[in-house]
Amino acid sequence: MGEIKLTDVNKSYGSVHVLKDINLHIKDGEFVVFVGPSGCGKSTLLRTIAGLEKITAGEIQIDRKRVNETSAADRGLAMVFQSYALYPHMSVRQNLAFGLENSSMPKAEITERIGEAARMLEIDQYLDRRPGQLSGGQRQRVAIGRAIVRRPTAFLLDEPLSNLDAELRVSTRAEIAALHTRIGSTMIYVTHDQVEAMTLAHRIVVMRAGKIEQVGTPLDLYNEPANRFVAGFIGAPHMNFLKAEVAAVELGTVTLTIGGGHKLLVPLSGHKLKVGDKVTVGIRPQHITLAADPGSLTVKTRLVEALGSETVIHADLHGEKLLAVVQGQKQIGSGDEVHFSVAGAPLHLFDENGLRVKSA
Amino acid sequence: MTSTTTSSHLGALLMAPVNALMRVVDIPLRGLQKSTGIGGMAAFFLAPNMLIFGIFVLLPLFINIVYSTTGGTAFFLSERSFVGTEQYQRLFTCTNYLDPMSCQEDAFWTAVGNTFWFVVLQVALMILVSLVTALILNRDLIGRSFWRAVFFFPVLLSPVVVGLIWKWILQRQGLLNFILYEIGNVTPYTWLTDRNWTFIATIGVSIWAHMGLYTLILLAGLQAIPKDLYEAAEMDGTKPARVFWRITLPLLAPNLLVVVVLALIKAVQIFDEVYVLTGGGPGTSTLYLTQYIYETGFASALRNPGLAAAASILMGLVLVVLTLMQLGLGRKNENKGKR
CATH class of the missing domain: 3.40.50.300 (P-loop containing nucleotide triphosphate hydrolases)
Structure with a gap:
């Protein structure tokens, strides 16, 4: 025993x-x-x-x-x-x-x-x-x-x-x-x-x-x-945290506004969020992908680390740091403008006290 | 930025005369190096120290050896006659080496015997007392730093002061007898005139005076033993006595050996505090080797510097053996540390 x-x-x-x-x-x-x-x-x-x-x-x-x-x-x-x-x-x-x-x-x-x-x-x-x-x-x-x-x-x-x-x-x-x-x-x-x-x-x-x-x-x-x-x-590299504001609350979905006016849709129900609430949205670097679509998050790269099997991109999104780990080798340099997509990525929401906003 | 500039200007100003002096000194040094080479420069810088060492250590040592081969009471070598090994023969002329009274120079053998027993008992007790004190001071005591200072303080005292303090305590109308009388109406003891008590008193006083240093060395050794070894032993349910014998003592052994050798060297040389405390008496009960040498060479009415020199050389040989032991142990520990 x-x-x-x-x-x-x-x-x-x-x-x-x-x-x-x-x-x-x-x-x-x-x-x-x-x-x-x-x-x-x-x-x-x-x-x-x-x-x-x-x-x-x-x-x-x-x-x-x-x-x-x-x-x-x-x-x-x-x-x-x-x-x-x-x-x-x-x-x-x-x-x-x-x-x-x-x-x-x-x-x-x-x-x-x-x-x-x-x-x-x-x-x-x-x-x-x-x-x-x-x-x-x-x-x-x-x-x-x-x-x-x-x-x-x-x-x-x-x-x-x-x-x-x-x-x-x-x-x-x-x-x-x-x-x-x-x-x-x-x-x-x-x-x-x-x-x-x-x-x-x-x-x-x-x-x-x-x-x-x-x-x-x-x-x-x-x-x-x-x-x-x-x-x-938990998780390496660490999760990205972006400041966000609740823009709309619909049945089963919360729309958030992040830096630069970008909109993020988070599937969430049974919560107490209301329009105007300040929250933090967490995105793991591995869940960010590169996109060709200019409608996604447009960021400026600060540092690009090519590790062979993956590429680590340190980027700047309207003054907030954003880290992405994308598979494979990419032809991106420091200072380039690229587009990140978080479509389908699990987004984590934390209230003003840092506690997770859970689905009921 | 401004303050940095100001201070650097001030620094340059202060350094200017120093730099000028260095430039002047540089000229002959450069010339010397050119003529003697870099090896010669080392000898040049070592020379003052070697000169002092030669005048105050090597020369007296050599003169002492010469003295030991001469006879008479005169101090000037020119007035002394060469006698060869006569002084040594005189020291070693005995019918029975275990009975000092059978020796031509009975005081020497009495001093050797006294010193031997003093060294054996004093060093054994010194190690025991220092070790116990270090073990206690290594615990979480209230006012630990204060107690450490208290035990180290006597080391800082001059041996003469130590002798006088204890004379004041131990004399017939001294502090100790006064306290004993006040507490238990005890009849005054003759601590400094009874042969047995006096011998014990010299051991006790010398331990009191020197234990601080040895306690400190042992304490440093104890503190160097990692705490987690004790915690591992605690997890294993090791009893305190086993922890001491199987962990503390083996890991303290290098420090303990150094302390033993240092204490031996110091004990063989015992003189000042005992001379002030008992003057070697009563009779010759506390006459130790250094006092014998001093009295034979300088203080007695029939002084014999040659005999004193011979005795001091014999004592020196014992110290050389002990010092070599210490150096050997030091090297052994150093190698252990490297491994």
Whole structure:
């Protein structure tokens, strides 16, 4: 089992309130990723679950038992630290055995568990080396191995890939996903990288300033972000935001006016919008296409980045920045006038408070 | 923009005499470099320092060696007669090396014995006290910076001041006896006249005076141990004693070794504070090697600079061994760091 429930969890350091009313239910075997910008409280939240930090208010349950007062060691969790936290003076084998020896486990079982984890992570040939003699990727595996040998209720991973280079990060990410499939334990993973979050998570928890902004599957967050922050945070490159005004409200459709008097039709029903309301319209760069029709959005390009398979166009629409990612190679230069089309693109509407305007 | 221009003008004005001076200095230096080459310039710049080092370190060392091969009470070398290794032979003439009284120069062997026990006990206790203090100061104490300063402060005191402070505390009518009497009506102890207490007092006082430096070195070592290692150990349910023996101590070992060697060197050289505190007494109970050398060479009625020089060279050899140990350890740690 590896069910974790947080109810009204709060954490303060003196007058600094770092976690605010966190409510979250993580199911057994689930891979949950906490994501958010630096200082949003995601690592602190992980550390409170681990028992390395005491919460100020609220309740943490692991497998339906309150663990607020339970020590980190007795919560049955294992943590993989950002710096790996391997003991530099011990061999890999000693590092893996250290935690097991604390529980007076028979030597034969310790050897068996180490062997099993080492084979799974392909580190068996490094068992007698010290961490200083290993590469970053190998150290990372040892750190995960140290967690695996304990057979914990859940794994807590605090930005485990942040010290690896880009290439190794991609391959290790895939290995972590495979590992989760193989052992099936609950995993909570902290990152500030939304690509890691999108590729690994069953559910993503987006945090900002100590609060949960939205919890959902990666595609839920991508397709229906609850607010402007989530919309801007999930997806790369970031979503475009244009100021707009409601020009007309008809049954099932809202007409918006954006910069330059361009009109956008948004299919929406059951909302409370009325003519004259100020809103923000969000368009993902991948949903913009190039058009030949001068009747569509006419923009002036500021920078064109040819990536081979796609072309990234930074453009200016009456003083507002607009980014488009179009497929293939285009003969466009900086300063050119081009036409963008958003016909058929999913448009996201946010009210003046930044909250999503939903269809009923 | 204007202020930048003004300040740059002011800078140029102030630098003008400096630049003029540099141009003047430049002329002979350029000439010198032309004639001696770039290697000669290095020697030229090193010369003043080497001269000072030669006059105040190498020359006395050499003179000391010469002194140790001469006899008599005179200080002028021209008035001293060459005696070869006689002074060394005198120091080593013993029927039983474990019994100082059987030696021709019994005071020397008493001082060697006293210094040996002083070094063993003082260094062991010094390490223990410094380590415990560093461990305590490394915790989240209220007023941690204040306590760190308190423990370091005695290091800044002159050894003579340390000796006088403790003499004032430990003498028969001193502060300690006064407090003991006030609290428990305890009869005054003779801390500085009882042989056993005096030996312990010199150890205690020297620890008090020097522990701040070693505590600081150990504290720096403790703070260099990453916090997440302790958190990993906490997650693993490691008991505090095991954390200390298996994590803290091995990771502190490089600092600890440096502290041991430094403390050994310092302990062998003990003199000032003990000389002020006990004068080596009662009897010869706190007569340590440096005091023996000082008294033999300068203070006793029948002074013997040659014998003192020979003893100081023997002591110097011990210090050379300890220093080489320290350098070796330093290099080992440096290589470890590079790996």
